[in-house]
Amino acid sequence: MREPRRVALISGAGRGIGAATARELGRRGYHVVVNYRENTAAADRVVGDIREAGGSAEAQRADVCDGGQVADMVRRVYAAHGHVDVLICNANTVNPPFAPLLSLSWEAFIGKVGGELAGAFFLTQAVLSEMRRRGAGRIVYISSTAADWAGSVAAHSTAKAALNTFSRHVAATAAQYGIAVNTVAFGTVRTDATAGVLHEDLRRYTEERSVLGRLLDADDAAKTVAAVADDSFGAAVGQVIRVDGGYDVLDQQLHPTSKFFQ
Numbered sequence: 001m002r003e004p005r006r007v008a009l010i011s012g013a014g015r016g017i018g019a020a021t022a023r024e025l026g027r028r029g030y031h032v033v034v035n036y037r038e039n040t041a042a043a044d045r046v047v048g049d050i051r052e053a054g055g056s057a058e059a060q061r062a063d064v065c066d067g068g069q070v071a072d073m074v075r076r077v078y079a080a081h082g083h084v085d086v087l088i089c090n091a092n093t094v095n096p097p098f099a100p101l102l103s104l105s106w107e108a109f110i111g112k113v114g115g116e117l118a119g120a121f122f123l124t125q126a127v128l129s130e131m132r133r134r135g136a137g138r139i140v141y142i143s144s145t146a147a148d149w150a151g152s153v154a155a156h157s158t159a160k161a162a163l164n165t166f167s168r169h170v171a172a173t174a175a176q177y178g179i180a181v182n183t184v185a186f187g188t189v190r191t192d193a194t195a196g197v198l199h200e201d202l203r204r205y206t207e208e209r210s211v212l213g214r215l216l217d218a219d220d221a222a223k224t225v226a227a228v229a230d231d232s233f234g235a236a237v238g239q240v241i242r243v244d245g246g247y248d249v250l251d252q253q254l255h256p257t258s259k260f261f262q
């Protein structure tokens with residue numbers, strides 16, 4: 001008898017990193033639930049691509065910042081499939097405001113921080129009890145290396161730093177039930193979200209400081225997320241894994257002891 005497909009729920013999977021991850025998990029044999037907020041055509045395209053490649057997928061519209069909509073969506077998924085094996089909290093719920101700190105309004109600041117956490121919080125609570133009952137499951141949060149920045153994109157940095165901390169609390173709560181929780185923090189990835197801000201100078205600056213010598217694209221990101229979501233990622237829990245094409249390596253200051261090892 002054929003094994004039933006494992007079920008992966010990906011928030012914000014109509015476009016960008018989420019869409020590429022949906023296609024990657026579809027190729028890996030998951031039934032993929034493609035969550036999105038409003039762009040039905042984009043989500044349907046992802047579902048179509050997965051099915052055309054021989055996989056299985058469905059689109060589910062829900063605003064993940066709305067606890068009621070998340071609960072309804074997860075209820076529909078349980079009614080059809082019984083469980084969720086993998087949750088990827090990816091939705092780009094609020095585009096970062098790029099105003100300097102002193103001209104950043106409270107509304108813009110808390111809108112970004114609150115939106116980021118709402119999506120993660122509601123989705124996590126909606127799936128965790130059922131995962132706990134089965135004693136299995138994997139959750140991956142999509143964060144940013146900006147969580148460690150200072151002096152730039154304050155709202156985005158604060159939101160992602162808070163997400164990293166939240167994910168570690170979930171990991172600590174869930175590990176005893178056999179649920180692995182990790183976070184992937186990306187550097188700049190070419191998606192709709194970065195298209196408007198990645199002007200020529202910034203792109204060149206970022207590429208020159210990357211060991212890969214290029215920006216990541218959504219397919220690069222998707223392969224990493226799929227690997228972290230896989231059981232073969234093993235006993236890693238509560239980790240924040242930085243994936244930025246090596247930008248971080250070049251950005252590190254030399255440790256003071258380095259002069260003794262020339």
Ligand SMILES: NC(=O)c1ccc[n+]([C@@H]2O[C@H](COP(=O)([O-])OP(=O)(O)OC[C@H]3O[C@@H](n4cnc5c(N)ncnc54)[C@H](OP(=O)(O)O)[C@@H]3O)[C@@H](O)[C@H]2O)c1
Nearest residue numbers: 012014015016017037038039063064092093188189191193
């Ligand atoms: N791109 C980067 O450089 C980068 C770097 C580090 C981390 N990240 C993180 O990676 C994640 C994905 O970013 P991306 O660049 O792929 O974004 P994107 O291209 O802007 O795609 C965003 C997706 O999220 C969905 N979405 C937005 N708000 C939602 C909501 N409230 N409920 C449900 N779905 C919602 C959108 O749905 P619709 O299509 O319906 O609008 C869309 O499918 C984000 O968490 C982002 O912070 C991105």
